[in-house]
Amino acid sequence: MATEVGGHKLGKMLVEGKTKQVFDLPSMPGHCMMVSKDVITAMNGVKCNELAGKGAISNKTNAKVFETLNAVGMKTAFFKLASDGAFIAKKCEMIPIEWVTRRLATGSFLKRNVGVPEGYRFSPPKHEMFFKDDANDDPQWSEEQIISANWKFNGRHIGPAEVEILQTTSIMVFEILEKAWATRNCALIDMKIEFGVDESGEILLADIIDSDSWRLWPAGDKRLMVDKQVYRNLKNVTSSDLDTVKRNFEWVAEQLDHLTPANDHLVAILMGSPSDMDYCKKIQGHCQSLGLNAEVRVTSAHKGTKETMSMIKYYESLPLKVVFIAVAGRSNGLGPVISGNSALPVINCPPVKAENVDMDIWSSLNVPSGLGCSTVIYPESAALNAAQMIGLSNYVVWSKLKMKQLNNYVSLRMADKQAHPEQ
């Protein structure tokens, strides 16, 4: 048995499952090494085949998925790849529930919900939970059953608030990966994830997400499925069948290399006067925290009309999705002039002050006919509005917006739990 992986000395094996071995990592307290095995299983291990190279493909797929989720701000146990077949994770006590999210009805859902046709579309996605209990074929559990189990992992109690947060987070993970896969023209049909609690008591998305975790239909066509269902459906497993399964998994891992959206956008923050630089830097900071490329420029539509016009032409010439944010105090000529001379979106964000807001705001709001610029008065709102526009075609930005909303919801829910502990 290996004693070292990727230059990290392995401690004792903490647990061995059907597809992974988990080792302690003495040099990195609170972390463990997750080693994938060259095994493919189905029906809780009843069906099981050796498949050379499967561990490495699974490890690569999982790393790409978790790097994507980490990049948009999801809290996960994934730390980093350690070798072809292993990665380092935060060491967790695992919550023994499979959290399942579905966009389309198929598979076991149809058996448990007789009468629902295959392909029924859930909106919002359907969420279900299954207790991890191989001996009893992982029975479906209700929220009440999980709450009543009264679990504590690494000191963290799993109560009503946690269950609600985990359900909401599961759906968010699904929606983020669904959007990411859509960029490769693949429909994410359903998926299962698991959560654990790390040594500090924080709940993290854990275990792995690979081709065993989801149904994935290229072009939304079930006949083109490339997930583990292909293996589950096999009656007699031949070596050529296993080759097909492996090729599918390789194809999936390869697709994930192309997920990151290109540098496809730019937020141009234009100010009428350099005295608004600090205000514009604030907008730029908010943009960057949402994953947006943003730059600041100075141009006055009143006093430097020619420059403003050539700046508009410059931004229109870029092979990027450009959103303008116009910052001008007193009379805002800038935003409306850009809006009247460009098809790109313009957000006015005048740096109004309480004493003159009544006078100044109207130059942004009461624009001539034919103009479609919008107006907000907070730097954060301008950045959020730009992110919403860019997020329409950029799943990373879209996901960052959704994660911001999820984090707000989680803090409120936990604040309520603190105020009212039965929650």
Ligand SMILES: Nc1ncnc2c1ncn2[C@@H]1O[C@H](COP(=O)(O)OP(=O)(O)OP(=O)(O)O)[C@@H](O)[C@H]1O
């Ligand atoms: N971050 C983590 N820290 C500690 N243990 C983990 C972590 N992620 C996953 N595990 C555990 O690693 C073990 C091995 O995973 P594997 O998927 O091979 O198990 P399995 O045979 O499928 O059993 P299970 O049905 O519990 O998933 C599982 O018990 C899983 O809960």
Ligand SMILES: [Mg+2]
């Ligand atoms: Mg498992």
